[in-house]
Amino acid sequence: SEVLLEDLDNVGPATAQKLKDAGFTTVEAIAVASPAELANSAEIGESTAAKIINAARQAADIGGFETGDLVLERRKLVGKLTTGCEEFDEMMGGGIESQSITEMYGEFGCGKTQVAHQLAVNVQLPPEQGGLGGSVVIIDTENTFRPERITQMVNGLSEKHGVEYDPEEFLKNIHVARAYNSNHQILLVDSASELANELKDSEMPVRLLIVDSLTAHFRAEYIGRGTLADRQQKLNKHLHGIQRFGDLFNSCVVVTNQVMSKPDAFFGDPTKPIGGHILGHTATFRLYIRKSKGDKRIVKLVDSPNLPDGEAIMSITTDGLGD
Ligand code: ADP
Ligand code: MG
Incomplete structure (x- = not known):
């Protein structure tokens, strides 16, 4: 095990x-x-x-058997969270799914943290507007959460919807914790569960968990071949904790994973995400993001249990994600 x-x-x-x-x-x-x-x-x-x-x-993970109708019952609760980009949503079959882990990987600067910020805003919208009417927990391992960026995106939404949203109200529903190392990161999932439990019957239950970046601490701390198995074991356990969070709270789970632009002996193929195949099997949706012309980004759906692979073009502007 x-x-x-x-x-x-x-x-x-x-x-x-x-x-x-x-x-x-x-x-x-x-x-x-x-x-x-x-x-x-x-x-x-x-x-x-x-x-x-x-x-x-x-x-x-051997809880026993479950009949298909129960699985269907739980699947009926699956929510879809809009990204703000139509093509992206369509590729995902309507949006980012709850009860699943969605992994975004790509090079530094490709826009993973931008997507995370946008989802932290969108999740708060009511379902009629593509949200899940909930709050968000962000485990920030690289100190890249920026409230100012949230404000820009909320203002962008105000313009798009022709409504005056209050950025401060949105910021109040974003619960951020810095993770100082991989152990701390793992512990923060437990804290996130406690918080989600507290908010379960509130007006803004937690419907999105973001871990940005999932792998950075692990990568920095486990150097050398000898510790690769240890790292994978720990990452695997962490991912199971994260998956349980998604199931328990019918929450979306979005994690980011950086790939290296320079070949790196230890991590091998630079186009392969850090975390290797364990992450591959645990993440239900895998998105590869890369830069295109100007503010455009190409998002590729690499792996999904029930959707065809596909590509979408999104833009990242001051207003946030768009078509
Ligand atoms: P990573 O994949 O490393 O997390 P980021 O999500 O931090 O990458 O993306 C950084 C990029 O996002 C910047 O290079 C820029 O293109 C874009 N970006 C960041 N902030 C803004 C902004 N306020 N307005 C427009 N584009 C932005
Ligand atoms: Mg980032």
Whole structure:
């Protein structure tokens, strides 16, 4: 398993060791154990054992079977968030989907953070206007969140819709936290869940989680081939936490990932996003953004479970994203 026993709630180092000694060396093994079995092996109470088993089932992603009608029921709740660019929305089948991870990757300066800012504004609009009537949590790892840019985009929307939106009202629904390293980044997903829980029944429930950048800290901290597996394992766990957030709160999840313009021995092919295939399998929608003429950008849908691959042209202007 990619997840360590020690990562499970209620499992400290001593308990982890006892479990391993008893043959429960993986999270999967714990996920399919009975509470009594586990309680005996690790000398813990049965209720704690049950909690550990539940945590293991979540971490191992083996919650059991679900009938198609239930899946359909949950899918009916999927919201679509407008990007502000018609072609882009069409390519995505109406917009950025909730309950899914959407990854945007591309070179420095291609516009990933711009799209993130625009989505943080748009999510607050009512559904009739392409929003999800909700608030947003931003995990900012590169210190690139700019409230001034939000103000520009809100003013751009005011013009587009012929309404006087108040930028300050929009800023109040954007919850930003700086992540200082990859551990902190992972912890902030838990804080985001707490916040989303608090806001669940409010007028502005959290409907968008942005992690910008998902991979920068991981890339900086894990240098050298020897630690590649560690990095992927940690990134994988982080992504599962993020996916759970999306499912739990019917929230959109948008993450960014930078590709290098210069070939880099460690990270290999410069056109391949950092994070490698683990990110590839966890992100449901993958968007490759590249610069075009002037303010134009080409957004390519690289991978999707139910949409054809495609390309869209968007513009980034002072007013925000547009056609
Ligand atoms: P990254 O993919 O590295 O996150 P950014 O989203 O930061 O890239 O994109 C930066 C680019 O966005 C700038 O080079 C510029 O083209 C455009 N941009 C940023 N701010 C504005 C603005 N206020 N008005 C117009 N274009 C902007
Ligand atoms: Mg950026």
